[in-house]
Amino acid sequence: MSKKRKISLSEEELVLALQQREKIAAEALYDMYSASLFGVIVRIVNDEAIAEDVLQDTFIKIWNSFSSYSTEKGRLFTWMVNIARNLAIDKVRSKDFKNQTKNQELENNVTFIDEQRNTVYKPELLGVKDLVEQLKPEQKSILDLVYFKGYTHVEAADELGVPLGTIKTRLRAAIIQLRKYFN
């Protein structure tokens, strides 16, 4: 898709380069993670232009507060996707966002965006789509609500009308299912 050669580093190299605030680190960071983070953001805000703004804010925040990340706390992506999700949720809850967009039906959103956009398939993920579809519907809906819609598990319990304990169980089951497939 990109005409330019994308820069890719190992996670350790990238973290080191980011800590030293090298320019190549910014480029690698963008090339390696922009699509995955954008996938999360665009599903939350449902508007490409706004999602691009949020993605930009996300990278700026990652860049500026990188000193607060440490490898001991977990993977870089986990830290970044939480920043992206929080900024996207803040955006959705902000006044001007509420003024310019109407509420849309929840269930339609993920498939709607998938139909609208060409999702990126990576070679190592070939065939995964089918496997993900083997997730039980209730597992997929809870996973997508929390992961792609920015719901807390408490809000998801409200939305789906199931007890908190069930939400946690289903979420864990969904992720275990994913783990099996990715292994």
Next chain:
Amino acid sequence: MEDIKAYIESGILELYVLGDVTPQERAQVEDMAHKHPAVKAELAEIERSMKLYADENAVEPSEDLRNRVLNSLVTNLSDDRNYKSARTMAEENDNIIPISRARSNTFFKYAFAACFALLIISIAALFSVYHRLQESNNLVASLQSQNQRFANQTSLMDSELSIFRDPSFKMLKLQGTPKSPSSALMVAWSPRNKKVMIDMANANMPVNDKDHQYQLWALVGKKPVDLGVFDADTTSKGMKEMKSIASADAFAVTLEPRGGSPTPTMDQMMVIGKF
């Protein structure tokens, strides 16, 4: 070990990876992961699968966003390097409000513009006032010189008028000789004041050249006495005071070489008059 297995199965690790935990829960998970390799391994697995799930659902943002984002990061990069200490201070100090600085900036900008405009207007006004002052000065100067001229003329006329008012003055009209029949010079003489005046107003004397001048003579018992020289031209219209004399029987004017002669040249007599 049972506790750890139950902890893992509680679902808290998944919520931790999804960022859906309280700060207390977060600290607890991090503490557990630090103490128990099994928890840490479980977290790594969850994180890995979530990353792959995100990759699978990735959406490529538009091409030009890459430059936009990188430019904003590179701008921040140079900011960080140049103003690191200032930024840290600003972050620590809550009462630094950037907007007020921006506001005062615009205020000073407008204030400066207003001052500059005022300066331009003032200079223009100054020039205009200076110009008018110059005009007024010229007018005053010309009025003054005019006034001076009037004053001079008035005092001259006063002195002329005083002669006619003075009863001691005798008026004598010198008639033109055959040499200049149309000439007629008025002489006013006051024996008491020993003053002799000639009036050029209607003298109608021929204009003398550069080498000659008219000379006034008084005849005292047939003897001519020099009373001074004068010129006649088209502009000489006033009265002229001549040398004084106490007594005279007659007055005459002759044309003499410039500066006058000791004795009159009789054949050059222009006008003569007797009492």
